[in-house]
Structures are given as C-alpha cells and as structure tokens.
Amino acid sequence: xxxxxxxxxxxxIAPLTGVLVPIEQVPDPVFAQKMMGxxxxxxxxxxxxxxxxxxxxxxxxxxxxAVTIRSTEGLEVLMHIGLDTVGLQxxxxxxxxxxxxxxxAGQPLIDFELDFLATRAKSLLTQIVIVxxxxxxxxxxxxxxxxxxxxVAARAELKSSTHHDAAAGSxxxxxxxxxxxxxxxxxxxxxxxxEGADSQDAxxxxxxxxxxxxxxxxxxxxxxxxxxxxxxxxxxxDSEIQLDKEDESGSAKSIVSILAxxxxxxxxxxxxxxxxxxxxxxxxxxxxxxxxxxxEVGTMxxxxxxxxxxxxxxxxxxxKAPEEEVSHEPKSGDPNILLGVTASPGLGxxxxxxxxxxxIEVQETAADPTQERAALDSAIQSSIGxxxxxxxxxxxxxxxxxxxxxxxxxxxxxxPELVNNAQKSIDSGKSAAFAWRESYTGxxxxxxxxxxxxxxxxxxDMRDVGQRVLATLTGQHQEKAELSEGTxxxxxxxxxxxxAQLDRSKVVGFATxxxxxxxHVAIIARSMDIPAVAGIENRALQISEGSxxxxxxxxxxxxxxxxxxEISGIQDRQRRIAERKAVEDAAKDEPxxxxxxxxxxxxxxxxxxxxxxxxxxxxxEGVGLLRSEFVFMERPTAPTEQEQADVYAxxxxxLKPGQPLVLRALDVGGDKPLSYLPIPKEENPFLGIRGVRVxxxxxxxxxxxxxxxxxxxxxxxxxxxMFPMIATIQDWRAAKAIFDEEKAASGITTTVxxxxxxxxxxxxxxxxxxxxxxxxxxFSVGTNDLTSYTLAMDRGHPKLAAQVxxxxxxxLTLIGQAAAAxxxxxxxxxxxxxxxxxxxxxxxxxxxxxxxLSCSIPAVASVKAAVRxxxxxxxxxxxxxxxxxxxPEEVRSLVPVDEY
Numbered sequence: 001x002x003x004x005x006x007x008x009x010x011x012x013i014a015p016l017t018g019v020l021v022p023i024e025q026v027p028d029p030v031f032a033q034k035m036m037g038x039x040x041x042x043x044x045x046x047x048x049x050x051x052x053x054x055x056x057x058x059x060x061x062x063x064x065x066a067v068t069i070r071s072t073e074g075l076e077v078l079m080h081i082g083l084d085t086v087g088l089q090x091x092x093x094x095x096x097x098x099x100x101x102x103x104x105a106g107q108p109l110i111d112f113e114l115d116f117l118a119t120r121a122k123s124l125l126t127q128i129v130i131v132x133x134x135x136x137x138x139x140x141x142x143x144x145x146x147x148x149x150x151x152v153a154a155r156a157e158l159k160s161s162t163h164h165d166a167a168a169g170s171x172x173x174x175x176x177x178x179x180x181x182x183x184x185x186x187x188x189x190x191x192x193x194x195e196g197a198d199s200q201d202a203x204x205x206x207x208x209x210x211x212x213x214x215x216x217x218x219x220x221x222x223x224x225x226x227x228x229x230x231x232x233x234x235x236x237x238d239s240e241i242q243l244d245k246e247d248e249s250g251s252a253k254s255i256v257s258i259l260a261x262x263x264x265x266x267x268x269x270x271x272x273x274x275x276x277x278x279x280x281x282x283x284x285x286x287x288x289x290x291x292x293x294x295x296e297v298g299t300m301x302x303x304x305x306x307x308x309x310x311x312x313x314x315x316x317x318x319x320k321a322p323e324e325e326v327s328h329e330p331k332s333g334d335p336n337i338l339l340g341v342t343a344s345p346g347l348g349x350x351x352x353x354x355x356x357x358x359x360i361e362v363q364e365t366a367a368d369p370t371q372e373r374a375a376l377d378s379a380i381q382s383s384i385g386x387x388x389x390x391x392x393x394x395x396x397x398x399x400x401x402x403x404x405x406x407x408x409x410x411x412x413x414x415x416p417e418l419v420n421n422a423q424k425s426i427d428s429g430k431s432a433a434f435a436w437r438e439s440y441t442g443x444x445x446x447x448x449x450x451x452x453x454x455x456x457x458x459x460x461d462m463r464d465v466g467q468r469v470l471a472t473l474t475g476q477h478q479e480k481a482e483l484s485e486g487t488x489x490x491x492x493x494x495x496x497x498x499x500a501q502l503d504r505s506k507v508v509g510f511a512t513x514x515x516x517x518x519x520h521v522a523i524i525a526r527s528m529d530i531p532a533v534a535g536i537e538n539r540a541l542q543i544s545e546g547s548x549x550x551x552x553x554x555x556x557x558x559x560x561x562x563x564x565x566e567i568s569g570i571q572d573r574q575r576r577i578a579e580r581k582a583v584e585d586a587a588k589d590e591p592x593x594x595x596x597x598x599x600x601x602x603x604x605x606x607x608x609x610x611x612x613x614x615x616x617x618x619x620x621e622g623v624g625l626l627r628s629e630f631v632f633m634e635r636p637t638a639p640t641e642q643e644q645a646d647v648y649a650x651x652x653x654x655l656k657p658g659q660p661l662v663l664r665a666l667d668v669g670g671d672k673p674l675s676y677l678p679i680p681k682e683e684n685p686f687l688g689i690r691g692v693r694v695x696x697x698x699x700x701x702x703x704x705x706x707x708x709x710x711x712x713x714x715x716x717x718x719x720x721x722m723f724p725m726i727a728t729i730q731d732w733r734a735a736k737a738i739f740d741e742e743k744a745a746s747g748i749t750t751t752v753x754x755x756x757x758x759x760x761x762x763x764x765x766x767x768x769x770x771x772x773x774x775x776x777x778x779f780s781v782g783t784n785d786l787t788s789y790t791l792a793m794d795r796g797h798p799k800l801a802a803q804v805x806x807x808x809x810x811x812l813t814l815i816g817q818a819a820a821a822x823x824x825x826x827x828x829x830x831x832x833x834x835x836x837x838x839x840x841x842x843x844x845x846x847x848x849x850x851x852x853l854s855c856s857i858p859a860v861a862s863v864k865a866a867v868r869x870x871x872x873x874x875x876x877x878x879x880x881x882x883x884x885x886x887x888p889e890e891v892r893s894l895v896p897v898d899e900y
Contacts, residue, residue, distance in 0.1 A: 239275025348509030440466030588619030624854020691725025783833025847879030
C-alpha cells in the first residue's frame with residue numbers, strides 16, 4: 001500500500017455545452033438526493049457529450065444514454081444524458097467510444113439528437129455523478145454557461161488518503177470480493193423469485209452464505225435509477241453481496257458494476273451474499289427487485305414451460321429459445337419497428353432493395369514491379385478524373401457542398417504518403433492491387449482510431465476512394481442495381497460516391513447498419529432531401545427484397561407490415577405536406593399581403609453574414625434580429641471596433657439595398673457569459689446583470705459596439721439598433737443617451753433608428769410611456785423571454801417548459817397593448833421570438849397589429865403563406881377571441897392545423 005498523500009485537487013472539464021444546474025434541483029430523487037453520489041447537472045445547448053477528465057470507459061450503456069469513466073485518480077464518473085431516456089432504446093444516441101477505451105479530457109463520448117430528445121424525454125438535464133463519492137473531500141460546481149471541453153464545470157478535492165490505491169478500483173475491489181463470495185456459494189436452488197433460497201455455512205470462519213435467483217422485471221432493465229436503489233438496499237447490510245449473470249458479475253454495492261452487467265428485462269440474475277446477515281440481505285434484495293426498485297413493473301412469469309414471454313425469460317426456465325429469435329430481438333420490442341439514428345429527416349414509403357457490396361479479390365504477388373507501379377498510377381489518375389467530373393457536375397447542379405466532398409476525395413488520392421506506402425510494397429514483390437488495398441485500409445483504420453470524431457468519420461471517405469481505385473485496377477466494378485421508383489435502399493453502408501449519385505426520382509430513402517449523423521453520407525442525404533436512418537438494427541439486412549416499408553428519417557426508424565389503410569394515411573400526409581411546401585416555396589419572393597391588401601414584413605433571425613445570404617435566398621425581406629453576440633462568443637478576447645464594423649458591414653451587404661437590418665446590441669449575461677467580460681456570479685442571473693444592463697455597467701463595451709455599427713451604416717441595408725432587456729424608462733434613457741453621443745461623434749448622416757427589444761412585461765404594461773419617448777422608433781418582441789418573465793417560468797425547466805407557450809392569452813394581450821401604443825405614435829412593432837415562426841400563431845399576431853414577423857430562415861416561405869391565406873379582418877377577429885381565451889390550447893384551437 002502506498003503512503004498517504006496530500007489532498008488532491010481535480011478539475012472537471014465541462015462534458016457538455018450548456019447551463020450548470022445544482023443536482024439538488026434535478027426532478028428525480030435518485031439524483032437530487034444524491035443516492036448515486038455527489039455531482040452536478042447541465043442543461044445542454046448542444047448535442048455532444050465529452051469526457052470531463054482522462055480515464056477509462058468502464059461502462060457504456062447499450063442504449064447509449066449513459067457512460068461511466070474511471071479517472072486516473074480512481075474516481076468513477078457517471079454521465080447520464082437526460083431523464084427517462086433509457087426507454088428510447090438507443091434512439092437519438094450515437095456512442096463514439098467503446099467499453100474499455102482510454103479517453104482524454106474533452107474527447108467526444110456520445111452524440112445525441114437534442115431536438116429529438118427534447119420532445120421525448122422527461123428532461124434534457126444531464127447528470128454528472130461521482131458514484132464513489134466516499135473518495136471525495138469536497139465537490140464545488142461552477143455556475144452559469146459552460147462550453148464542452150473548455151470550461152471548468154466543477155472542482156473536486158480527494159480525501160487525504162491513498163488515492164492511488166483507489167485507482168486500482170473501489171469498484172474493482174467490490175467486484176473481486178463479490179467474486180470470491182460467489183465462488184464459495186456454488187449453485188443456487190429455488191424459483192426465479194427466490195423462494196427456497198439456499199442458505200449454508202461457509203467453509204471458513206462460520207460466515208453464512210445465502211443465494212437466490214431472480215428475473216429482472218424492469219421494462220428498460222437495470223439502468224441508473226433502479227441500480228442506485230439496489231445499491232442503497234445492499235449497503236444496509238454488512239455482508240459482501242455479488243450479482244451474477246452468465247459470464248458477468250459485479251458487486252451489489254457498486255453502481256458501476258451493476259450498470260456494466262447490462263441487465264435487461266427478463267434476465268436471470270443470481271444474488272450471492274456472504275456474511276453475518278447474508279440471508280437477510282438476499283431476502284431484502286429479492287423483494288426490492290420484485291417491487292421494481294422505484295419503477296412500476298408487472299408480474300414476471302413463473303418460469304415454467306408454458307409461460308415463455310421473451311427469449312431471455314425462456315432460458316431462465318430451462319427452455320432454449322431459437323437462436324434467430326435471440327440474435328434478432330427487436331430493440332423497440334416490436335418486431336415490425338427497427339430502430340437507428342436520424343441521418344436525414346423526412347418520410348419515405350417504398351419497397352426494399354438490398355444493396356450488397358461484393359468483395360474485390362486481389363492477387364498478393366506480381367512479377368514485374370515496374371508494370372505494377374504503372375498500373376497503380378494509371379488507376380489513380382483515372383479515378384481523379386472521374387472524381388473531377390463528378391465534382392464539376394455537382395457544381396453545375398448548384399450542389400457546392402457535395403462538390404466540395406469530391407474535391408477532398410481527389411486530394412486524398414494525391415496524398416504522397418498513401419501512394420508511397422503502396423509503391424514500397426510493390427517494390428517488395430506485391431501486386432499493385434494488394435499493395436494499394438493494404439495502404440488505404442491501413443490509413444482508414446488509423447483515422448477510425450482517432451479521438452477527433454470528424455477526422456475519424458473521414459475513414460469512410462478513405463475507403464470510398466480506395467475502393468474506386470481498386471475496382472479500376474482489377475476491373476471488378478460493382479454492378480449497379482436497376483432501381484425503380486419508390487426504392488428504399490438497405491445496406492451495411494453506403495459510400496459518399498454511392499449517395500451523391502442516387503437518383504432522387506427513384507430512391508425515396510435509405511437505411512444503413514453502419515455510419516452516423518455526422519458522416520459525409522448523412523450530410524449528402526440531407527442536402528438531397530433524402531430521408532435516411534443510420535446505425536439501424538442488423539436485422540434490416542434480412543428484410544426481403546420488395547417488402548413494402550415506411551422509413552421515418554426524423555424518428556430514426558423503419559416500419560414493416562403496415563396495413564393498406566395505414567400506408568394510405570401516410571401517403572395522404574406526404575402529399576399534403578409536399579404540395580403545400582411546393583406552393584409556399586414557389587411564392588417565397590412574393591410579399592406577404594393579406595387577402596384584403598394589408599402587407600406584413602417577413603424578415604429573418606440571423607447569427608452571421610452567411611445566414612443573411614441564406615435568408616435572402618429563402619425569400620426574407622431583410623433581417624429582424626441580428627444576434628450581435630456571435631461576434632463576441634467563442635474567442636479569448638473582445639473583438640475590436642474594426643472587427644465588429646467589418647462583420648456588420650458584411651451582413652448589411654448580404655441584403656438587398658434598403659432592406660432592414662435590425663441589430664440587437666450585445667446581449668450577454670444570464671445564460672450567455674463571456675470569459676473576458678467579468679460579470680459577478682449571481683444567485684439568479686436571469687434577473688440580474690444581463691442584456692443592456694451589461695452595457696450600462698461597462699459602457700466602454702457598448703460604446704465600442706455602437707461606433708462599429710455607425711461605421712457600417714452606409715453598407716447598403718437600412719440599419720436599426722435595439723437594446724435588449726430594457727425594463728424601465730431609466731434603462732431606455734441611459735442607453736439612448738450613449739447611442740446619441742456616439743452617433744453625433746461618428747459624424748454620419750445616414751439614418752439609424754433606435755428601439756427596444758420588448759422582453760420584460762413592464763415595457764408592455766407601460767407601452768404608452770415608452771412609445772412616447774423621443775427617439776424610441778420601434779419595439780421588437782422577444783417572445784421567448786417575454787413569456788418566461790410573464791409566467792414566471794423557466795422555459796428550460798423540466799416540469800414547466802411545456803407550459804411556457806407564447807400563445808398564452810396573457811402574452812398575446814401584452815403584445816396587442818404594445819402594438820396599439822406604438823401605432824398611436826406612428827411607430828411600428830415587430831416580433832422576433834420563436835412564435836413568429838409558428839404559422840398557427842401568425843394570423844393572430846397580424847390581428848394584434850404586428851407589423852413585422854422575424855422568423856427562422858426555413859420558416860420564411862410558410863410564414864408568408866400564412867399571412868396570404870387570411871384577411872386582415874379575419875386576423876383581427878381571431879386576435880380579439882384569442883385575448884379572451886383562458887389557455888394556450890384554446891388559442892391554438894382558433895387556427896386549426898389544416899388551415900395553414
């Protein structure tokens with residue numbers, strides 16, 4: 001045993017980008033009451049989990065929702081994405097590491113679909129828990145917004161102890177002890193629920209050993225919550241308690257051990273306890289498991305020959321389930337639903353075509369190295385030419401993003417090391433085909449092993465171009481299947497080349513057992529608007545050719561054996577969506593004018609100059625919200641005045657001359673801190689120094705930004721500036737005074753109007769007073785914050801988020817009041833919050849008097865269409881009814897879904 005050491009400090013790097021939340025606030029007692037251990041929670045803003053410290057992956061849940069890292073100091077850190085996400089059976093999760101992998105701090109562990117989980121999980125709050133917290137002296141989480149792999153999320157102090165011994169494994173020690181107990185116990189007798197559990201004296205020391213067999217009744221298996229409850233029961237006893245399942249074993253007092261056993265519904269588990277209270281321990285655990293360990297469970301089968309429910313249960317009863325049934329058990333529990341992950345959203349109905357990749361056969365040796373070198377050079381040059389033609393064709397078709405992929409493929413074939421390795425092998429007597437295959441597959445394997453997910457994903461590109469050259473060398477080109485209309489391809493994998501050349505008029509979707517959402521194949525599929533599912537269950541490869549299926553790329557699943565009526569319903573839905581979208585897109589550049597001649601400006605929310613260009617291409621008539629903080633984020637120092645001016649001018653030039661560009665002054669603080677802009681930590685930052693309050697506290701920041709804005713005033717667009725988080729007349733007058741001073745000092749003569757981002761209810765309540773203020777030219781309503789502040793609800797709160805609906809009559813009343821007050825002064829009102837992108841809310845907003853709708857870029861065409869579909873009088877009638885409704889549901893019922 002090593003000598004005791006001084007307390008060791010450990011920094012936990014943020015495993016997610018998001019907002020830190022005290023674990024005590026997590027709406028799950030297992031985490032909130034720290035049954036698993038000390039920790040903290042993060043409300044994620046991005047869908048990738050990275051390792052908070054260096055260590056080893058000691059558990060990766062099969063469903064991909066949780067992973068445990070054992071640090072080099074011996075801390076076992078469980079990361080659990082969301083609440084009740086185990087029931088998704090892997091949907092929305094893409095693990096990037098394997099059990100046993102060594103990882104570094106900041107290394108990606110799991111990708112997850114944020115939007116997908118948000119609509120299906122109880123909460124997105126992600127828990128980071130030290131399950132062996134007995135090693136800790138203290139854990140001090142930070143607060144506010146953290147960036148994955150960069151910011152420190154928490155600091156821990158290890159106890160002054162032999163922490164190096166801990167690294168050998170507190171859990172490992174428990175498992176080892178349990179293994180010894182199990183070896184002494186021998187075989188157990190009794191029913192699956194432990195009736196007739198065996199109790200015997202141990203060979204040494206007079207200790208008692210007791211055993212029992214149980215079936216796991218939890219529908220989603222022994223995931224974090226039941227595992228934590230099981231550990232808490234086990235820790236009430238002095239005995240060593242081991243759990244065994246086939247070749248897996250673990251300590252009942254270790255969460256990590258239990259999770260690593262991957263106990264699924266119906267699995268048979270043997271409990272073995274050794275010690276003075278062994279029988280009591282076994283009885284208590286059996287009863288706790290039978291009761292569901294905090295989850296609702298049904299009655300398990302008796303295990304007799306006539307009650308076989310699942311392959312796992314059948315085996316516990318001594319019945320051997322058919323091999324195929326065991327190996328192809330559906331993840332979803334429904335044999336007609338196959339699950340994967342979303343690669344490209346959309347819905348496809350068609351017949352299956354299985355796409356098989358034939359293996360190219362090569363001769364290992366060759367007699368003439370000179371001839372082989374020449375053959376390899378010729379094949380490479382030929383392939384580069386083919387890729388160049390493909391790149392040019394895609395460029396001509398306007399698919400620059402796809403063309404870029406094949407430009408990169410050409411560069412791969414020009415890589416000297418790739419070619420030199422093959423030529424060296426040729427010089428040693430190998431054939432060109434064999435040497436080339438060894439070279440490119442070797443490089444692909446290296447890429448697959450890299451920590452960087454993006455680079456690792458490029459292994460598919462290496463294999464794609466390698467296969468192209470190899471086919472040319474050997475003349476063994478893949479036979480292209482003759483595809484008919486309504487084809488859904490099923491394959492182990494597709495290459496980027498295969499995907500880019502799919503005939504969209506015939507292929508309505510594809511599913512692959514390999515790949516992920518970040519691959520080039522997925523990127524190409526999204527650009528081609530082809531629904532696609534990656535990582536689908538292997539049993540997809542057994543679906544018969546010609547089978548009729550529905551591929552749901554959005555949900556990441558494939559459905560079999562649907563009835564004619566079900567198919568017909570889906571087809572009707574597809575037609576309605578496609579027809580409406582085509583009509584809307586065709587009219588995207590037409591103004592949004594109601595049937596009785598009232599025009600509404602439809603503009604876009606953007607966060608970059610590239611967004612501005614895309615907005616114009618989608619029919620936006622300008623920009624209603626430029627989130628200027630994008631210039632300030634993700635950098636170590638503040639941008640200079642010139643840097644800001646250049647960006648604002650570029651955004652302005654991206655618009656058509658005279659179109660509006662509404663630029664929101666820097667909006668940080670609260671959930672958006674900046675490392676180089678010190679803001680004191682606050683107990684409630686959302687009610688503290690944020691928005692314009694930061695600029696008033698640190699006026700140099702605001703003055704620099706305003707000077708940059710005025711420097712860009714002549715770039716082409718009609719410039720407007722609005723201040724966020726104005727709450728009082730004093731706020732407005734202080735900000736406007738700085739605006740006026742800097743404008744006068746700039747010497748510009750171009751008109752730059754000034755307004756308020758209405759996020760605080762006080763502005764709406766006092767709209768008449770604000771509208772009468774000199775120089776206050778407009779309001780733009782930030783409905784996301786306005787709704788939260790009006791209802792006193794955090795839109796990220798797991799229990800309250802569903803109620804934070806901007807169609808709440810209280811919020812609509814405030815918008816209507818503000819519009820009336822501004823119009824009385826000859827001024828205008830815009831809405832730049834999320835509700836402006838909701839076609840169901842659009843006619844109500846128009847009826848309330850909203851003059852400008854600033855929406856997400858993809859929503860521009862549909863928002864315009866929603867305006868055109870109604871008369872102003874009808875909109876006013878809807879608005880009058882909406883503000884008298886009692887609930888958001890009543891409001892939304894005024895505009896049935898089929899009307900937009």
